[in-house]
Amino acid sequence: MIAGSDGLDPVRAALLRAARASADAMRERARADADDTLRSARAAAEEVLARARDLGGSDGAAGAARVRVRALQDAWAVELAARAEVYAALRAAIRAGVRRALEEDTSARVRLAGVARDLLGPGAAVTPLADGGVTAGVPGRRVDLSADALADRALDRLGVRAESLWRPE
Amino acid sequence: MTGGAGIEYTGVRDLRGPLLFVEGVSGVGWDEFATIALDSGGRRHGLVLEVDRDVAVVQVLQGTSGMNRSGTRVVFSGTPLRIPVGTGWLGRVCDGRGEPADGGPPVLGGSYADVGGAPINPVRREPPNEAVLTGVTAVDVLTTLVRGQKLPVFSAAGLPHLELAVQIAAQATCAGEPFAVVFAGMGLTHTDAAFVRDGLAARSAARELVLFLNTADDPVIERLLTPRLALTVAEHLAFAVGRHVLVVMTDMTAYSEALREVSAARGEIPARRAYPGYLYSDLASLYERCGRIRGRPGSVTVLPVLTMPAGDITHPVPDLTGYITEGQIVLSGDVQAAGTYPPVDPLASLSRLMRKGTGAGRTRADHPAVAAQLIAALARSRQVRELADLIGRSALSPTDLRHLDLEDVFRHRFLEQGTTEDRSLGDSLDRAWEVLLTLQRSQLGMLPADLLDAHASPRETAR
Numbered sequence: 001m002i003a004g005s006d007g008l009d010p011v012r013a014a015l016l017r018a019a020r021a022s023a024d025a026m027r028e029r030a031r032a033d034a035d036d037t038l039r040s041a042r043a044a045a046e047e048v049l050a051r052a053r054d055l056g057g058s059d060g061a062a063g064a065a066r067v068r069v070r071a072l073q074d075a076w077a078v079e080l081a082a083r084a085e086v087y088a089a090l091r092a093a094i095r096a097g098v099r100r101a102l103e104e105d106t107s108a109r110v111r112l113a114g115v116a117r118d119l120l121g122p123g124a125a126v127t128p129l130a131d132g133g134v135t136a137g138v139p140g141r142r143v144d145l146s147a148d149a150l151a152d153r154a155l156d157r158l159g160v161r162a163e164s165l166w167r168p169e
Numbered sequence: 170m171t172g173g174a175g176i177e178y179t180g181v182r183d184l185r186g187p188l189l190f191v192e193g194v195s196g197v198g199w200d201e202f203a204t205i206a207l208d209s210g211g212r213r214h215g216l217v218l219e220v221d222r223d224v225a226v227v228q229v230l231q232g233t234s235g236m237n238r239s240g241t242r243v244v245f246s247g248t249p250l251r252i253p254v255g256t257g258w259l260g261r262v263c264d265g266r267g268e269p270a271d272g273g274p275p276v277l278g279g280s281y282a283d284v285g286g287a288p289i290n291p292v293r294r295e296p297p298n299e300a301v302l303t304g305v306t307a308v309d310v311l312t313t314l315v316r317g318q319k320l321p322v323f324s325a326a327g328l329p330h331l332e333l334a335v336q337i338a339a340q341a342t343c344a345g346e347p348f349a350v351v352f353a354g355m356g357l358t359h360t361d362a363a364f365v366r367d368g369l370a371a372r373s374a375a376r377e378l379v380l381f382l383n384t385a386d387d388p389v390i391e392r393l394l395t396p397r398l399a400l401t402v403a404e405h406l407a408f409a410v411g412r413h414v415l416v417v418m419t420d421m422t423a424y425s426e427a428l429r430e431v432s433a434a435r436g437e438i439p440a441r442r443a444y445p446g447y448l449y450s451d452l453a454s455l456y457e458r459c460g461r462i463r464g465r466p467g468s469v470t471v472l473p474v475l476t477m478p479a480g481d482i483t484h485p486v487p488d489l490t491g492y493i494t495e496g497q498i499v500l501s502g503d504v505q506a507a508g509t510y511p512p513v514d515p516l517a518s519l520s521r522l523m524r525k526g527t528g529a530g531r532t533r534a535d536h537p538a539v540a541a542q543l544i545a546a547l548a549r550s551r552q553v554r555e556l557a558d559l560i561g562r563s564a565l566s567p568t569d570l571r572h573l574d575l576e577d578v579f580r581h582r583f584l585e586q587g588t589t590e591d592r593s594l595g596d597s598l599d600r601a602w603e604v605l606l607t608l609q610r611s612q613l614g615m616l617p618a619d620l621l622d623a624h625a626s627p628r629e630t631a632r
Binding site for chain 1: 176177178179180192193242253255257260269271272273274275277278279370371373374
């Protein structure tokens with residue numbers, strides 16, 4: 001069949017052109033929309049990622065700081081326990097030393113009895129102790145001059161010098 | 170604690186509440202420290218409250234429960250209670266009597282100091298003039314703590330005063346100068362005590378903290394000793410070692426209740442609400458130990474925290490504290506109810522020495538003017554809010570409406586802060602500017618024009 005031309009051809013061509021132009025425009029708009037959506041989605045994703053990175057970073061830093069503080073605390077607790085142990089050992093050593101000194105010095109008990117009578121009066125009843133020391137008493141008053149009591153007082157008087165156990169000069 | 174070879178007195182005549190009456194004593198003086206040996210082998214400590222002829226009344230710090238009249242021996246030290254002082258306290262955790270609670274040996278020191286303290290010669294007092302920054306915006310900008318100041322926190326039951334006290338203790342600094350915090354907790358629950366230890370762990374690990382913890386189940390009498398120990402340690406760290414020391418004491422109401430209990434046991438005539446008549450001078454003997462001394466490095470700054478029973482600011486403890494201290498930070502139940510931390514009421518709070526410690530060369534040049542303008546604007550905002558309640562928001566002028574907005578911005582951008590959020594002073598002041606610029610320039614008459622030009626946005630400047 002031979003296509004004949006008629007008077008509607010220009011109209012048909014114009015409609016086709018218009019339809020194509022409209023389709024092109026719509027396609028362009030859709031592409032632009034898609035690009036925009038993609039761009040904003042990418043930007044949002046970047047933002048979420050950055051925020052997550054920041055949050056993760058600060059969480060991590062806070063966690064690391066907590067772990068560090070806990071580690072420092074644990075180390076300090078161990079050090080304190082060691083100091084307490086060595087201080088207790090010093091006390092035990094001083095007590096043993098005083099007991100030994102009282103045993104070796106036979107006149108010590110007599111001197112301690114003299115000290116007790118100086119404090120309580122000549123009528124004080126003096127009781128010798130197995131550790132080499134004495135206790136003495138009058139009604140209402142008593143004096144403890146046992147080896148352990150003497151040693152503890154000596155350790156108290158030592159004061160800050162005892163820190164040389166864990167703090168080298 | 171001090172103690173030498175002494176006579177043990179065994180004539181215990183009576184045990185009454187926290188008091189022990191011992192007879193047959195000689196040469197014993199008032200306020201002397203005593204060690205009490207129990208027949209069960211335990212040891213307690215006490216202070217001489219009174220001596221009448223040969224009878225001494227000893228206040229037993231751990232209470233007299235479980236003690237017998239027979240078998241109890243009392244040794245008097247010959248001096249008031251003295252404790253070793255020195256840097257050995259830093260990093261240590263002790264109970265309310267200063268005994269180690271961290272598994273360590275006794276705290277040793279190169280010298281001893283009387284826990285009663287010695288009053289600072291008024292002529293040698295140096296006026297406070299430098300800030301202690303706490304990292305808490307509401308405190309740093311509006312009620313700046315100044316080195317050597319005593320600034321209490323007035324709170325009520327249920328408010329987060331302990332959180333705020335711990336946050337300040339954890340974050341406070343003195344512009345890079347040697348610093349330390351002495352924290353005295355009195356009448357704390359074990360949960361609170363654990364919270365304090367955890368909250369201050371980093372500071373403790375840095376050996377910048379001394380922690381005294383008297384818990385609620387410890388004998389109430391020990392509470393009388395806790396703040397005195399804290400201040401004695403702080404004074405040495407400040408005036409001998411040269412550190413700036415912040416002493417946080419919480420809760421002073423628990424302390425005052427202990428004072429009331431001892432007073433009642435002694436049969437003293439009660440004054441207001443059964444507190445002893447000397448409550449004022451007793452509190453002053455603690456608070457007045459802060460300050461700076463001419464020619465000595467360091468400073469002692471005191472931050473007592475007290476709860477107002479039933480929120481009553483006229484209660485003897487806050488009332489008398491207010492007479493002695495230099496301002497107050499007031500926590501408000503209304504602000505807390507709005508979900509804001511820290512619930513500071515800016516209009517009820519005040520730091521009387523703030524002017525001396527802020528401004529150019531101390532904090533930032535705009536600080537005093539910004540703080541004054543912010544308080545003025547908030548006062549206007551409160552008036553406007555009351556007006557709006559009466560006549561309705563629609564009847565307000567645009568300026569009034571801006572003041573309502575300012576209150577919201579203040580709460581959300583300025584006041585609200587995390588319990589571990591440490592804000593720099595610059596950040597805090599910038600936030601204050603952000604709040605102020607809610608208003609038009611014409612409403613900011615307390616700010617110099619050059620400051621406004623420097624901080625206002627171009628849009629605001631054009632307007």
